[in-house]
Amino acid sequence: MEAALARYAQRIRSAASTGGHLRLTGGGTKDFYGGPLEGEPLELREYAGIVSYEPSELVVTARCGTPLAELEDALARSNQMIPFEPPRFGAGGTLGGCIAAGLSGPRRAANGLYYGAARDFVLGCVLMDGRADLVRFGGQVMKNVAGYDVSRLVVGSMGTLGLIAEVSLKVLPVPVARATLRFTMDSAEAVRKLNEWGGRPLPITASAWCGGTLRVRFEGAVAAVDAACAMLGGERVNAAEALAYWDGVRDQSDPFFTTPGALWRLSVPSTAAPIVLPTGVLPTAGAGSEFIEWGGALRWWKADADADAASIRQIAQSAGGHATLFRGADRSQGAFAGHEPVLARLHKNVKAVFDPAGVFNRGRLYRDW
Amino acid sequence: MGAEEHTASHAEVRIDPARQREVVAALRAFMPEHAVLFREEEARPYECDGLSAYRQLPMVVALPETEEQVARVLRTCHALEVPVVPRGAGTGLSGGALPSAEGVLLGMAKFNRILSVDPLARTARVQPGVRNAAISEAAARHRLYYAPDPSSQIACTIGGNIAENSGGLHCLKYGLTVHNVLRVRGYTVEGEPVEFGSEALDSPGFDLLALAIGSEGMLAVTVEATVKLVPKPEVARVIMASFAEVETAGNAVADMIAAGIIPAGLEMMDRPATRAVEEFVHAGYDLEAAAILLCESDGTPAEVEEEIGRMKAVLSRSGATQLKVSGSEAERLKFWAGRKAAFPAVGRISPDYYCMDGTIPKKRLGEMLGFIAEMERKYSLRCPNVFHAGDGNLHPLILFDANDPEELHRTEQFAAEVLEKCVAVGGTITGEHGVGIEKINQMCVQFGGKEIALFLALKQAFDARGLLNPGKNIPTLHRCAEYGRMHVRSGKRQPFAELPRF
Numbered sequence: 001m002e003a004a005l006a007r008y009a010q011r012i013r014s015a016a017s018t019g020g021h022l023r024l025t026g027g028g029t030k031d032f033y034g035g036p037l038e039g040e041p042l043e044l045r046e047y048a049g050i051v052s053y054e055p056s057e058l059v060v061t062a063r064c065g066t067p068l069a070e071l072e073d074a075l076a077r078s079n080q081m082i083p084f085e086p087p088r089f090g091a092g093g094t095l096g097g098c099i100a101a102g103l104s105g106p107r108r109a110a111n112g113l114y115y116g117a118a119r120d121f122v123l124g125c126v127l128m129d130g131r132a133d134l135v136r137f138g139g140q141v142m143k144n145v146a147g148y149d150v151s152r153l154v155v156g157s158m159g160t161l162g163l164i165a166e167v168s169l170k171v172l173p174v175p176v177a178r179a180t181l182r183f184t185m186d187s188a189e190a191v192r193k194l195n196e197w198g199g200r201p202l203p204i205t206a207s208a209w210c211g212g213t214l215r216v217r218f219e220g221a222v223a224a225v226d227a228a229c230a231m232l233g234g235e236r237v238n239a240a241e242a243l244a245y246w247d248g249v250r251d252q253s254d255p256f257f258t259t260p261g262a263l264w265r266l267s268v269p270s271t272a273a274p275i276v277l278p279t280g281v282l283p284t285a286g287a288g289s290e291f292i293e294w295g296g297a298l299r300w301w302k303a304d305a306d307a308d309a310a311s312i313r314q315i316a317q318s319a320g321g322h323a324t325l326f327r328g329a330d331r332s333q334g335a336f337a338g339h340e341p342v343l344a345r346l347h348k349n350v351k352a353v354f355d356p357a358g359v360f361n362r363g364r365l366y367r368d369w
Numbered sequence: 370m371g372a373e374e375h376t377a378s379h380a381e382v383r384i385d386p387a388r389q390r391e392v393v394a395a396l397r398a399f400m401p402e403h404a405v406l407f408r409e410e411e412a413r414p415y416e417c418d419g420l421s422a423y424r425q426l427p428m429v430v431a432l433p434e435t436e437e438q439v440a441r442v443l444r445t446c447h448a449l450e451v452p453v454v455p456r457g458a459g460t461g462l463s464g465g466a467l468p469s470a471e472g473v474l475l476g477m478a479k480f481n482r483i484l485s486v487d488p489l490a491r492t493a494r495v496q497p498g499v500r501n502a503a504i505s506e507a508a509a510r511h512r513l514y515y516a517p518d519p520s521s522q523i524a525c526t527i528g529g530n531i532a533e534n535s536g537g538l539h540c541l542k543y544g545l546t547v548h549n550v551l552r553v554r555g556y557t558v559e560g561e562p563v564e565f566g567s568e569a570l571d572s573p574g575f576d577l578l579a580l581a582i583g584s585e586g587m588l589a590v591t592v593e594a595t596v597k598l599v600p601k602p603e604v605a606r607v608i609m610a611s612f613a614e615v616e617t618a619g620n621a622v623a624d625m626i627a628a629g630i631i632p633a634g635l636e637m638m639d640r641p642a643t644r645a646v647e648e649f650v651h652a653g654y655d656l657e658a659a660a661i662l663l664c665e666s667d668g669t670p671a672e673v674e675e676e677i678g679r680m681k682a683v684l685s686r687s688g689a690t691q692l693k694v695s696g697s698e699a700e701r702l703k704f705w706a707g708r709k710a711a712f713p714a715v716g717r718i719s720p721d722y723y724c725m726d727g728t729i730p731k732k733r734l735g736e737m738l739g740f741i742a743e744m745e746r747k748y749s750l751r752c753p754n755v756f757h758a759g760d761g762n763l764h765p766l767i768l769f770d771a772n773d774p775e776e777l778h779r780t781e782q783f784a785a786e787v788l789e790k791c792v793a794v795g796g797t798i799t800g801e802h803g804v805g806i807e808k809i810n811q812m813c814v815q816f817g818g819k820e821i822a823l824f825l826a827l828k829q830a831f832d833a834r835g836l837l838n839p840g841k842n843i844p845t846l847h848r849c850a851e852y853g854r855m856h857v858r859s860g861k862r863q864p865f866a867e868l869p870r871f
Contacts, residue, residue: 058626135819268569343563
């Protein structure tokens with residue numbers, strides 16, 4: 001393992017001194033995400049393995065190349081899980097890629113209980129920065145306020161701040177019971193209901209609306225799940241079908257996501273009024289053109305590949321959020337929404353702190369760096 | 370620490386009157402007289418925060434009433450190269466709001482309005498000077514609340530909570546400040562408006578919100594925040610479990626988590642702590658037990674019934690000698706009253722106490738307690754222990770008398786050894802109170818030179834001249850080099866290092 005790190009350091013130093021660019025890669029399952037790929041690949045799958053896992057500490061530490069599947073299997077053997085349900089987008093995805101992309105799955109907007117986003121569960125990391133220095137932030141304990149919270153900063157940084165060599169995650173027990181209910185309603189009513197239910201002590205851990213059908217998942221104590229189902233009515237979905245359905249949402253293998261066209265991700269306040277994209281919206285066969293998750297806070301849209309990006313971003317911004325060109329269209333103009341001048345300057349400054357020579361993942365987050 | 374006057378080990382820096390006149394004049398150009406204080410009797414109340422061993426009269430106190438004034442204070446200070454120290458209620462325990470003799474103390478107390486509560490979106494927009502508990506009070510009529518509940522919640526402000534990433538009794542289940550704040554709006558040190566996060570669940574680019582939370586007021590000044598509200602559990606019940614050995618209690622904590630249970634609260638107190646508390650509040654604690662655990666379940670009545678059953682089974686299997694479940698809300702509050710009164714109770718049995726805040730992996734709890742007992746003998750000081758056991762966060766309380774400078778010195782050495790032990794067992798020097806000025810030397814133990822250099826560079830990325838709350842949180846590399854040498858001297862080469870001292 002040390003040899004692998006030494007080789008990575010060598011590549012980084014050599015790139016930094018010659019003005020070269022490296023593209024950090026794991027399983028390649030998220031190559032579609034973010035800006036276009038630039039630079040020489042630096043393959044990280046070899047730096048793999050679970051470093052430590054203590055179920056009673058609720059903490060697992062693993063190297064970046066560890067396959068997500070291997071990590072999830074190890075946790076499952078102790079009846080625990082990665083709480084943010086990271087999307088897998090196919091076999092072969094690694095922990096490093098999962099943290100660099102910072103994407104979270106259906107459980108992101110769970111109610112009440114401390115579930116949350118990828119960044120909410122990262123306790124520490126080891127980073128190889130643009131000088132090839134190996135630096136360690138955070139740790140393996142839940143509460144840690146020593147120094148700046150760099151471990152959370154790297155989540156979703158798309159590998160632009162450094163090579164994430166090792167990550168410590170907080171994990172949680174698999175809930176004792178689960179159930180999924182199905183309701184028929186339009187998108188406006190679904191968003192309203194989800195927000196209302198969110199204000200009640202119901203163990204909702206996922207929601208998805210598409211094509212006039214709302215599905216809601218409940219997880220927790222047997223009594224809590226049963227009580228929620230009894231209270232809300234709806235139609236109970238068979239357990240195996242529900243499991244497959246939520247995997248399809250999580251990994252975007254659901255038919256809404258697999259049909260061709262540009263996929264836009266609009267992250268907005270959960271109560272935002274129904275969003276309608278103006279031009280070139282593609283109704284997906286039998287499923288409509290919108291897919292709503294996270295209690296209303298995540299709205300996926302299928303659009304023409306040449307739909308006007310600026311106006312889609314403007315609509316998301318007016319709703320209090322932002323739009324990402326997720327996949328399926330030309331991303332040379334950038335995948336992510338931009339920043340006003342002060343934030344843009346802070347981003348560049350932060351990038352320069354970790355990667356002064358601009359070695360890592362050029363263009364993957366923003367075009368000019 | 371207690372409120373006794375003691376500046377023995379940390380002498381106050383004198384203020385330059387000419388510079389003071391210059392800065393006062395510059396600020397009074399756009400702020401009313403009552404909002405710019407500098408006379409000693411007016412500035413003295415701001416000399417320290419909750420860590421009263423460190424005191425410093427601020428050169429000037431600015432108490433802005435509008436956002437425009439905040440921006441202009443920052444712009445003015447930046448132009449004059451005057452340091453600015455932001456302050457909320459001043460309840461912090463690590464000296465994060467310790468003033469500077471060359472600087473302006475920026476008191477945000479007048480920003481105390483809850484701007485809106487949105488029950489449907491389950492959010493509240495608040496100004497930084499709003500008290501933590503006031504948010505939950507305002508949300509209560511919607512049966513919602515703001516989850517992080519630091520023990521100072523009736524006094525501490527959300528602005529300070531954001532600066533420190535405060536935790537609380539329920540953060541094992543409900544998370545810390547960083548998990549419960551959606552958006553922070555404020556100003557850079559140069560007085561430019563800036564916003565981190567949003568009312569959506571994420572933002573494009575780097576997670577600067579996560580970076581800003583817990584940054585101890587070093588990166589920006591908060592003027593508004595949007596916080597998450599969560600549904601109030603219908604009921605809560607707490608189990609009080611007694612243990613004949615402290616280690617057995619520690620193992621029971623691990624067994625609980627391993628059984629797949631995340632209690633709403635999981636606290637531990639050793640016998641010296643329960644005895645101090647019992648005299649003070651009569652919580653009904655088992656005084657014969659070497660340690661007690663308080664284990665809370667919350668949710669719907671049926672859910673709590675189910676979970677309390679599972680918890681009792683685990684605690685019995687793990688060797689609890691007695692289990693008592695709260696039978697009413699009044700009894701639940703009584704059980705908690707003892708834990709919540711631990712610090713003041715300890716304050717009654719000692720002139721002063723020094724609260725530590727290390728966090729360790731739970732499996733090292735027994736070892737850590739043994740080490741603290743050894744330090745009690747080594748330094749001839751008593752140290753009752755209260756822990757946020759569920760997340761491994763320790764609050765050992767060293768009892769001392771600050772009027773005795775030698776005892777204060779021994780206390781600081783005791784604390785330093787315990788914090789360094791926390792690092793050695795894979796933990797951290799501070800779980801929720803922050804580094805501030807208090808633990809700045811221990812940062813050199815927690816982190817290597819490269820990490821410290823990156824922290825300093827990050828600070829520069831936001832504040833090139835180092836004017837916002839300087840000298841806190843991150844030590845200079847020079848300081849670490851000096852501390853390293855000092856540390857070697859305090860080892861065996863020191864004359865009579867092995868001798869007990871009284």
